[in-house]
Amino acid sequence: MTYVTHLECSGCQRRFPSEQLWNLCPECSRPLLVRYNLTRIRQDINKEMLRHRPMNMWRYREVLPLKDDQHLLTLGEGGTPLHHARQLGALLGAPNLYLKDEGLNPTNSFKARGLAMAVSRAKELGAKTLSIPSAGNAAGAMSAYAALSGLSAFVYMPADVPHPFIAECRALGATVTLVEGLITDCGKIAARRCQEEGHFDVSTLKEPYRLEGKKTMGYELAEQMGWQLPDVIIYPTGGGTGLIGMWKAFQEMEALGWIPEGHRPRMVSVQSEGCAPIVKAFHEGKEHAEVWDNAHTIADGLRVPGAVGDFLMLGVLRESGGTAIAVSDTEMLKACQLLGSTQGIFASPEGGATLAAYQKLLQKNWIDKEEKVVLFITGSGHKYAHLWQESLK
Amino acid sequence: MTYVTHLECSGCQRRFPSEQLWNLCPECSRPLLVRYNLTRIRQDINKEMLRHRPMNMWRYREVLPLKDDQHLLTLGEGGTPLHHARQLGALLGAPNLYLKDEGLNPTNSFKARGLAMAVSRAKELGAKTLSIPSAGNAAGAMSAYAALSGLSAFVYMPADVPHPFIAECRALGATVTLVEGLITDCGKIAARRCQEEGHFDVSTLKEPYRLEGKKTMGYELAEQMGWQLPDVIIYPTGGGTGLIGMWKAFQEMEALGWIPEGHRPRMVSVQSEGCAPIVKAFHEGKEHAEVWDNAHTIADGLRVPGAVGDFLMLGVLRESGGTAIAVSDTEMLKACQLLGSTQGIFASPEGGATLAAYQKLLQKNWIDKEEKVVLFITGSGHKYAHLWQESLK
Numbered sequence: 001m002t003y004v005t006h007l008e009c010s011g012c013q014r015r016f017p018s019e020q021l022w023n024l025c026p027e028c029s030r031p032l033l034v035r036y037n038l039t040r041i042r043q044d045i046n047k048e049m050l051r052h053r054p055m056n057m058w059r060y061r062e063v064l065p066l067k068d069d070q071h072l073l074t075l076g077e078g079g080t081p082l083h084h085a086r087q088l089g090a091l092l093g094a095p096n097l098y099l100k101d102e103g104l105n106p107t108n109s110f111k112a113r114g115l116a117m118a119v120s121r122a123k124e125l126g127a128k129t130l131s132i133p134s135a136g137n138a139a140g141a142m143s144a145y146a147a148l149s150g151l152s153a154f155v156y157m158p159a160d161v162p163h164p165f166i167a168e169c170r171a172l173g174a175t176v177t178l179v180e181g182l183i184t185d186c187g188k189i190a191a192r193r194c195q196e197e198g199h200f201d202v203s204t205l206k207e208p209y210r211l212e213g214k215k216t217m218g219y220e221l222a223e224q225m226g227w228q229l230p231d232v233i234i235y236p237t238g239g240g241t242g243l244i245g246m247w248k249a250f251q252e253m254e255a256l257g258w259i260p261e262g263h264r265p266r267m268v269s270v271q272s273e274g275c276a277p278i279v280k281a282f283h284e285g286k287e288h289a290e291v292w293d294n295a296h297t298i299a300d301g302l303r304v305p306g307a308v309g310d311f312l313m314l315g316v317l318r319e320s321g322g323t324a325i326a327v328s329d330t331e332m333l334k335a336c337q338l339l340g341s342t343q344g345i346f347a348s349p350e351g352g353a354t355l356a357a358y359q360k361l362l363q364k365n366w367i368d369k370e371e372k373v374v375l376f377i378t379g380s381g382h383k384y385a386h387l388w389q390e391s392l393k
Numbered sequence: 394m395t396y397v398t399h400l401e402c403s404g405c406q407r408r409f410p411s412e413q414l415w416n417l418c419p420e421c422s423r424p425l426l427v428r429y430n431l432t433r434i435r436q437d438i439n440k441e442m443l444r445h446r447p448m449n450m451w452r453y454r455e456v457l458p459l460k461d462d463q464h465l466l467t468l469g470e471g472g473t474p475l476h477h478a479r480q481l482g483a484l485l486g487a488p489n490l491y492l493k494d495e496g497l498n499p500t501n502s503f504k505a506r507g508l509a510m511a512v513s514r515a516k517e518l519g520a521k522t523l524s525i526p527s528a529g530n531a532a533g534a535m536s537a538y539a540a541l542s543g544l545s546a547f548v549y550m551p552a553d554v555p556h557p558f559i560a561e562c563r564a565l566g567a568t569v570t571l572v573e574g575l576i577t578d579c580g581k582i583a584a585r586r587c588q589e590e591g592h593f594d595v596s597t598l599k600e601p602y603r604l605e606g607k608k609t610m611g612y613e614l615a616e617q618m619g620w621q622l623p624d625v626i627i628y629p630t631g632g633g634t635g636l637i638g639m640w641k642a643f644q645e646m647e648a649l650g651w652i653p654e655g656h657r658p659r660m661v662s663v664q665s666e667g668c669a670p671i672v673k674a675f676h677e678g679k680e681h682a683e684v685w686d687n688a689h690t691i692a693d694g695l696r697v698p699g700a701v702g703d704f705l706m707l708g709v710l711r712e713s714g715g716t717a718i719a720v721s722d723t724e725m726l727k728a729c730q731l732l733g734s735t736q737g738i739f740a741s742p743e744g745g746a747t748l749a750a751y752q753k754l755l756q757k758n759w760i761d762k763e764e765k766v767v768l769f770i771t772g773s774g775h776k777y778a779h780l781w782q783e784s785l786k
Contacts, residue, residue, distance in 0.1 A: 052444070054448070055448045074474075075476070075494070075737055075738065076473070076497055079448070081469035081471070101468070101469065101499075104469050105497075106494075106737075106738075107739070108775060113482070142737070144733075144739070145737060147733060148480070163778060163779075163781075164775060166780035167740050167774075167778035167782065168774070168775065168778065168781075169728060169781075170740050171730060171733040172733040172734060172783055173730070227463070232540060264781070275750035314514060326474075336564060337566070339541050340565040341565060341566025341568075342540060343540065344468055344536075344537035344538060345468065345537070346537070346564050369686075374653075380501070381564055385557035385560035385776070388560035389556060389565055
């Protein structure tokens with residue numbers, strides 16, 4: 001049972017059949033997107049029917065690309081809480097501030113959504129061995145679902161990634177290779193080994209299905225807000241698949257009649273001052289981002305100097321009337337402390353970055369204090385405990 | 394709105410009014426238990442009515458002791474997945490093995506349930522400052538809910554607790570005191586400071602409400618299994634409140650007519666070979682456990698040499714026809730690796746201990762391979778990444 005009709009290239013718009021494994025578009029090397037028969041879905045279900053389904057990402061089963069449920073891998077991904085941040089909001093004079101806590105996903109980050117989907121689908125389409133370059137959280141998530149599926153997992157991470165990320169992958173049975181360099185260097189080595197050994201590459205946006213898992217954040221947010229999207233969404237972007245995925249969800253939900261047309265949020269990309277290629281490209285009016293030299297930040301998920309989906313992210317920011325903003329590592333940590341001490345959420349620095357960005361955008365009057373704003377806390381701080389060692393003395 | 398009738402001492406059975414703050418029984422220093430008008434609850438709701446409630450622990454609102462919902466603190470605790478462990482089961486020849494993954498709670502452990510309840514109720518009853526001695530996970534959970542409630546949090550942990558536990562508490566705004574010694578030493582210092590400074594002590598079983606939060610594991614398990622309890626539950630016991638709480642839930646559910654009478658599981662307590670007071674007392678036929686000398690184990694949650702609820706734990710084990718068993722640190726870690734690589738769950742050593750115990754009890758033929766068994770993975774491995782450093786080289 002699937003409503004998928006085909007895959008469509010985000011660059012050249014060529015169509016490809018969905019029932020085989022693909023990476024990037026074989027014609028133009030851009031990401032492939034999954035397309036559905038939304039008209040038929042609209043006839044078959046309505047959003048009220050969701051109400052009695054289990055609260056995890058598979059409640060949006062019709063807009064997910066798996067054919068046969070026997071391949072569905074679940075560890076409880078999705079269904080994360082959306083909190084009205086009353087105390088933090090009171091402190092900032094912002095009565096309509098919300099937090100989406102993705103740290104409650106399996107493996108402690110939103111990456112679980114994308115990889116539950118991608119690994120399920122890879123298994124369904126016959127992959128035997130999976131490979132991923134990762135700044136950290138994606139590797140843990142891939143290792144978990146690979147273990148559950150029985151597929152072998154090869155993980156490539158920067159050698160200086162904090163050891164909890166490595167520990168997690170090893171405990172989950174993955175083969176970990178540490179690479180001197182950044183995630184882009186990991187990507188090159190992973191790609192070469194995939195070619196040599198026939199592993200399937202589940203790099204973000206280099207296969208079509210992680211995006212589909214991540215888009216469930218958009219569906220879930222809409223449902224949790226009573227099918228009324230907020231005014232602004234602030235999201236930390238490394239590869240940017242979360243942001244791009246939510247935008248795709250909003251398009252689909254409009255077509256399904258689940259949300260009113262023309263009321264989408266302004267989308268904000270947050271990056272680190274030490275690695276802000278999207279921020280730079282956005283403000284320079286460029287369609288693509290240049291690779292960032294000497295990328296450095298404590299937020300490993302944001303240490304992505306070049307992203308294959310750069311033009312898609314920039315497109316979403318512009319189409320939505322959004323913006324892009326960089327924050328410093330110190331600002332991220334201060335924001336984490338503020339989040340923790342007012343709302344009881346121990347956020348990763350990427351999560352803290354959204355609050356730091358929100359504070360800056362309030363100051364600039366780019367956001368009004370009355371506006372309904374959602375900050376995505378993309379992961380928990382537990383794998384980043386080393387950042388708090390300073391304060392331990 | 395509350396169905397609470399009174400508090401009852403687990404030692405001398407004296408009754409106390411519930412609408413004020415209590416620690417241990419003022420007469421005999423035993424834990425106080427919350428009693429409800431179960432007859433009235435039975436008239437007012439039935440288990441079918443739960444079906445459409447949000448999947449978190451507050452779905453069992455009628456059997457939770459909060460009076461006014463305005464004090465209800467939630468970060469998304471409860472509603473954790475119950476997995477049928479098909480791959481692991483296949484490997485062990487055990488087709489009916491289940492895992493309850495409590496690592497998906499806020500702050501990564503089952504402690505969130507007890508402390509969401511205790512802090513909500515402490516706030517409702519007028520506490521201003523909270524205090525907790527903890528081996529690690531309880532401290533993080535208390536810090537989170539204290540932050541959310543706006544109450545001040547004082548945390549006392551052994552000085553040699555892994556630093557992620559300390560980092561989490563500090564990021565959540567708690568005041569952390571490191572104590573040379575074990576959790577029992579922390580407890581003494583916390584108790585003294587509570588007396589001196591009027592802090593409210595939320596030590597496990599030293600106030601009546603953490604038990605009520607933890608008992609929701611029992612309600613949830615029953616509901617997830619279609620109101621049929623398993624044959625055996627294996628649970629890692631430090632303070633033992635999880636085990637005692639589930640047993641209380643089973644009693645209540647029988648009185649409510651939610652589960653059939655006389656079909657409760659055999660309850661198994663797992664401890665570490667380096668700290669096994671309950672195992673020793675159980676097999677020696679004692680009613681109370683002696684304090685364990687020189688307690689040591691990598692599983693911080695099991696490093697509890699003496700527990701105020703020892704006689705309650707021992708009572709549950711005996712009444713249920715269960716047992717108590719110790720496993721070594723090495724066995725725990727091997728079991729964690731097995732869990733991770735077959736089921737994709739990165740478990741804390743306490744969680745791994747349940748699998749190690751299961752394997753031993755199969756070997757002894759104490760458990761039959763066909764029996765329906767639930768292992769409680771009480772927390773995730775993310776705060777224990779240092780244990781995997783060995784394998785990082």
